[in-house]
Amino acid sequence: MLGGVSQRLTEVTAFLAEILTPRAPLTVIVDGGDHGAAGHFAARLAAAFPPSARAWNVDAVLGLTGSSGGALDSALNVLEPAADRVIVYLRSGGRGPAGPGERRAQVVIDNHDPQWPVIRELHPRLADPDRWHLAESQAFFAPRAAGWDDKFGEDLPAYAKAVDAVAPEPGDVVLDIGCGTGRALPALAAAVGPAGRVIGLDCTRDMLTTARTKGRDRWATLVQADARHLPVADAAAEVVFAAGLVHHLPDPAAGLAELARVTRAGGRLALFHPTGRAALAARHGRTLTADEPLNEANLEPLLTSAGWALSVYEDDDDRFLAVAVRVS
Ligand SMILES: C[S@@+](CC[C@H](N)C(=O)[O-])C[C@H]1O[C@@H](n2cnc3c(N)ncnc32)[C@H](O)[C@@H]1O
Known part of the structure; x- marks a missing residue:
């Protein structure tokens, strides 16, 4: 942890901001996770964008459909007008079987531990797997190794x-x-x-x-x-x-x-x-x-x-x- 902020969360949001910035203008929707997780993640992601692609309006669209439809939880726009849309789905233990939210996402993050988010899927149009697969697999399996058997x-x-x-x-x-x-x-x-x-x-x-x-x-x-x-x-x-x-x-x-x-x-x-x-x-x-x-x-x-x-x-x-x- 650095100053109360998980270093892993910083790494993941910095990487996502890096690959999404060239796609701006776009809307990023953070979906899934336990209560509050999507808003927290979206705020961290917004902060990771460089000033030239400033993310804005995060709070204004939080709870887009909220718990009612169970569809989209939070969104941030990166510049305006947004032509493109990317859905980031947070997988957690709290919501039962993954539904259409996860299936329509271009980025799936294991967020069972919000201090240790791990990218599990990322559409190849957003980034070559060589840029993330090994580091994220290691981040996923390393903490599980000692207790695996x-x-x-x-x-x-x-x-x-x-x-x-x-x-x-x-x-x-x-x-x-x-x-x-x-x-x-x-x-x-x-x-x-x-x-x-x-x-x-x-x-x-x-x-x-x-x-x-x-x-x-x-x-x-x-x-x-x-x-x-x-x-x-x-x-x-x-x-x-x-x-x-x-x-x-x-x-x-x-x-x-x-x-x-x-x-x-x-x-x-x-x-x-x-x-x-x-x-x-x-x-x-x-x-x-x-x-x-x-x-x-x-x-x-x-x-x-x-x-x-x-x-x-x-x-x-x-x-x-x-x-x-x-x-x-
Ligand atoms: C579900 S575990 C299975 C481990 C073991 N085969 C077993 O049955 O207990 C998957 C393993 O694949 C490894 N793995 C994932 N991606 C890999 C890659 N690109 N190259 C080598 N190993 C990888 C992980 O580190 C992890 O140890």
């Missing part, structure tokens, strides 16, 4: 079962991408044996630190890396395991293509989660929508265009598993 369970048997589905063989090179605290690593290491090699990669240093604290570096080499630009040679791996990763990537198609690049022809990919999609969405207070990348109707063509052939698709309450084979 306590909160979600070690679940090692579920991970071992998912590893079986891609059948790594003794001597194989296996990558666990977005490995987090390394819940899959013991099973992957057991499958490839001493002649094989397991590498766990994750962009969040604190996740890898927790993996080491749990002794999981015994099973794998741990590397801090971006799944979208892997420090791995082409066709280096027989098996790629990615649990809970793909829906966190800003461009899942590009992410799947990068996983394909590092996998040899005939190699296998497991996309896994120890909870099914519907149960996971409910846990996050969301309802599933048809456009999600892990929906089978979307995933199959995404995989195909990235160089994979989908061979298994399961989406039960207690697990999500898609297995794909690298096409030569």
